[in-house]
Amino acid sequence: MIANYGYKDGSGEYYIAIDTDKCIGCAVGRACVAACPRELFEIVTDDYDDEVAAVKEAHRRTLAYDCTGCKPAGGYVELPCTRACTPGAIVHSW
Amino acid sequence: MSTSEKQAGTTGEKKEYWRWQESAWVDPARDWRAARYVTAGVDVGSVSSQAVVVCDGELYGYSSMRTGNNSPDSAHAAMRAVMEQCGMTLDDLHFVVGTGYGRVNVPFAHKAVTEIACHARGANYMGGSTVRTILDMGGQDCKAIHCDERGKVTNFLMNDKCAAGTGRGMEVIADLMQIPIADLGPRSFEVDEEPQAVSSVCVVFAKSEALGLLKAGWSKNKVVAAYCQAMAERVVALLERIHVEKDFFITGGIAKNPGVVKRIERLLKLEAVTTKYDSQIAGALGAALFAHTLAQKQGAAPARAAAS
Numbered sequence: 001m002i003a004n005y006g007y008k009d010g011s012g013e014y015y016i017a018i019d020t021d022k023c024i025g026c027a028v029g030r031a032c033v034a035a036c037p038r039e040l041f042e043i044v045t046d047d048y049d050d051e052v053a054a055v056k057e058a059h060r061r062t063l064a065y066d067c068t069g070c071k072p073a074g075g076y077v078e079l080p081c082t083r084a085c086t087p088g089a090i091v092h093s094w
Numbered sequence: 095m096s097t098s099e100k101q102a103g104t105t106g107e108k109k110e111y112w113r114w115q116e117s118a119w120v121d122p123a124r125d126w127r128a129a130r131y132v133t134a135g136v137d138v139g140s141v142s143s144q145a146v147v148v149c150d151g152e153l154y155g156y157s158s159m160r161t162g163n164n165s166p167d168s169a170h171a172a173m174r175a176v177m178e179q180c181g182m183t184l185d186d187l188h189f190v191v192g193t194g195y196g197r198v199n200v201p202f203a204h205k206a207v208t209e210i211a212c213h214a215r216g217a218n219y220m221g222g223s224t225v226r227t228i229l230d231m232g233g234q235d236c237k238a239i240h241c242d243e244r245g246k247v248t249n250f251l252m253n254d255k256c257a258a259g260t261g262r263g264m265e266v267i268a269d270l271m272q273i274p275i276a277d278l279g280p281r282s283f284e285v286d287e288e289p290q291a292v293s294s295v296c297v298v299f300a301k302s303e304a305l306g307l308l309k310a311g312w313s314k315n316k317v318v319a320a321y322c323q324a325m326a327e328r329v330v331a332l333l334e335r336i337h338v339e340k341d342f343f344i345t346g347g348i349a350k351n352p353g354v355v356k357r358i359e360r361l362l363k364l365e366a367v368t369t370k371y372d373s374q375i376a377g378a379l380g381a382a383l384f385a386h387t388l389a390q391k392q393g394a395a396p397a398r399a400a401a402s
């Protein structure tokens with residue numbers, strides 16, 4: 001399942017997509033949770049009883065601001081969450 | 095001008111143009127007492143609350159009510175509305191699943207399931223196993239869902255940051271135009287030519303733009319048409335992110351508004367699947383079907399719902 005967390009507003013689309021099929025068998029111990037400096041991720045049991053990473057409810061409407069520090073303008077070449085997620089489950093839309 | 099508009103104008107009463115019809119129904123041809131498993135789903139949304147009762151996996155009855163000032167009371171009111179139709183009590187329910195914004199505040203629910211999974215399951219029942227893309231236009235959010243032939247979600251996104259493209263946005267326009275909400279769709283087609291959409295980014299912007307257009311001499315119908323078009327453009331942009339695939343199904347209150355539905359179909363070049371059921375019950379129906387599966391898993395001696 002592709003779970004898209006985020007929103008679209010007047011300034012653009014801000015979604016973090018998590019491919020839960022890749023996330024379920026995470027070989028790196030859900031490194032995304034520790035990698036995110038804003039602690040955006042949590043591990044939840046979804047509606048189909050699978051343990052997967054998800055973006056915390058409190059951050060789902062503020063991603064454009066929460067993730068700004070990790071974008072190229074913040075000095076990053078690669079996003080910490082996508083680098084930590086070696087199964088390639090996490091994708092940013094912007 | 096419709097009869098209700100004329101009446102409001104002559105009596106000077108404060109008319110709630112946004113108020114939609116609450117409803118309750120049970121299948122008179124069936125007896126729930128004969129069912130092995132009687133399960134329920136309660137969808138407490140931001141604007142409306144629905145309760146659905148399913149007997150042995152088949153829809154038996156439902157209610158659709160306006161959400162009150164707290165979730166537990168709204169859940170009880172919706173459940174009571176359907177139970178009163180058939181002499182049922184909470185003790186007669188084998189399993190209850192709560193869903194929607196207020197899902198964790200349904201006092202008599204055994205489990206909470208997200209509305210995304212429930213809408214997919216409900217749409218799969220209402221529109222058939224060929225449904226792949228679901229658009230739920232709720233009271234204060236909009237969800238685009240892709241599912242498989244069993245109604246299991248394979249891709250979803252939800253936009254609940256603003257009221258644009260939601261039922262609440264439509265209620266605002268109904269009040270502004272002083273047109274009963276059920277008449278907005280048909281009235282939006284009573285125009286000489288299709289106008290350009292108003293702002294699809296924000297309901298507040300759309301409202302002020304609509305006021306400006308009225309002052310500029312546009313008819314109410316033309317403004318409503320422009321708003322329906324804006325709403326359609328807004329949700330189609332969301333749908334495109336999850337890649338629309340046939341069959342396409344619309345749930346939620348806006349599915350009853352042909353002014354939006356027809357414009358979505360026009361933009362997508364795809365007709366939405368029609369259903370004999372009330373489009374607003376999809377979430378609660380999905381929850382009741384989840385409850386049925388869970389009741390079956392519990393075996394021959396299922397636990398009864400906890401009355402409170």
